[in-house]
Amino acid sequence: MYLRYLSQALQALGHHVTVVSGPPYPHLVEGVELVKLPSLDLYSRDLWSVGPQELRNRLGRKEWLSKLSGGFAEPWAFGERARDWLLENANHFDVIHDNQTLAPGMLDLQKAGLPVVTTIHHPITRDLRVALAGEPIWWRRLLIRRWHSFLGMQKRVASRLNHIATVSAASAIDIATDFGVPPSAISIVPNGVDTALFRPLPAVARNPNQIIATASADAPLKGLSVLLHAFYSLCEAWPDLRLVLIARPQPGGTTESLINRLGLAERIRFVGNATHEDINRLYAESAVAVVPSLYEGFGLPAVEAMAAGIPLVSSDGGALSEVVSSGGLQVPAGDSAALASALHKVLSCPELARDLGNRGLARAKTHFCWSICARQMVSLYRASIDRC
Numbered sequence: 001m002y003l004r005y006l007s008q009a010l011q012a013l014g015h016h017v018t019v020v021s022g023p024p025y026p027h028l029v030e031g032v033e034l035v036k037l038p039s040l041d042l043y044s045r046d047l048w049s050v051g052p053q054e055l056r057n058r059l060g061r062k063e064w065l066s067k068l069s070g071g072f073a074e075p076w077a078f079g080e081r082a083r084d085w086l087l088e089n090a091n092h093f094d095v096i097h098d099n100q101t102l103a104p105g106m107l108d109l110q111k112a113g114l115p116v117v118t119t120i121h122h123p124i125t126r127d128l129r130v131a132l133a134g135e136p137i138w139w140r141r142l143l144i145r146r147w148h149s150f151l152g153m154q155k156r157v158a159s160r161l162n163h164i165a166t167v168s169a170a171s172a173i174d175i176a177t178d179f180g181v182p183p184s185a186i187s188i189v190p191n192g193v194d195t196a197l198f199r200p201l202p203a204v205a206r207n208p209n210q211i212i213a214t215a216s217a218d219a220p221l222k223g224l225s226v227l228l229h230a231f232y233s234l235c236e237a238w239p240d241l242r243l244v245l246i247a248r249p250q251p252g253g254t255t256e257s258l259i260n261r262l263g264l265a266e267r268i269r270f271v272g273n274a275t276h277e278d279i280n281r282l283y284a285e286s287a288v289a290v291v292p293s294l295y296e297g298f299g300l301p302a303v304e305a306m307a308a309g310i311p312l313v314s315s316d317g318g319a320l321s322e323v324v325s326s327g328g329l330q331v332p333a334g335d336s337a338a339l340a341s342a343l344h345k346v347l348s349c350p351e352l353a354r355d356l357g358n359r360g361l362a363r364a365k366t367h368f369c370w371s372i373c374a375r376q377m378v379s380l381y382r383a384s385i386d387r388c
Contacts, residue, residue, distance in 0.1 A: 003099060005192060007032045009374035018093070020085060022078045037081045039074065042067045070146040076153060079103020090114055095381045102154035110162060115384040117163045122171040122297020122318065123178040124151055127221055130294055134220035155179050163384040165189045165377065167298040168319030189377050192370030193303045197276050200309035200361065201284035209238060211343065212286040214246040214279070214301040215293070218253045223292035223315060223333065225258055230340035232262045238347065241267065244286060246279055248272040283308035288346045288353065293317045294333050302328065303368045306360030311353040313342045327363035328356060
């Protein structure tokens, strides 16, 4: 989504944009060129479907062996492929923007004298800490560490990059701390939101008993268990209360187990494969949106909810405190009692709900329109070109 909307906004400013991508390939707007760099794409196919011919390729072998042992070599392999293609085609471009590949191939481009800007949305070290903290079984913790072993590569590369963009001040601090990046190398360029797509729908009536949240169902970082406990505590006082989750839970996973343990299955509706138009309408139909994350490097669902004009209750995890700011009601990350109290306030007070909706909408339009964010990115591009 970042590639789609940033490239669209840059094109609208008059720039020619080419996106170089491995699978899964992004869906781009007309006029933005897509260069596809095929890989084994092992996260959409069975490991044993790979034939001997595919394993003759050095990069393919590395991807296959890494996946076989529980690793994640795709960022490294893509960096190698992208470096080779970009060096051959460097005369077509003024600047190269790396979207968090953080592979040695990107450093090679910088060493070749090419202007390189890298976006780090947030350091994945934060995801690793939360995943380990939420997993009590020792052998699963080993698997989590193995999959995240690419972080060693990302730390080495990030600390040597000249121009890094990140999406919030909180992420900038975390990148400097976890990746050893000099603060002087980091610029803050926030994500944007499509305000033509996420917008109020005044003709749609709100259901006063419907809460909505967008969260990766089984990712501990997203704080869905915190929301479920808060929702459970509200159900006695609100017998008609329902929760819509834009998520796809893993069958038999931790989220499904918790829902069954709390007896909430009849009150929760999961919506998978929803289009942005579907999500915007669900926002319009709901009384309050919730972002319960333990940590966010930015928090795009919060900005989308604000742009839709729905009252927002958010945790203060990571960048959410600065991104949401006065545009929503905030509670300490991980505090289900505080989250339940805040939701109760919004559900009980139409005046507060209207005020939150108006404040969030104003904040989204003022600070997170893609055209504004793209202009900031262009300024960073120009600075990187001037310094080469």
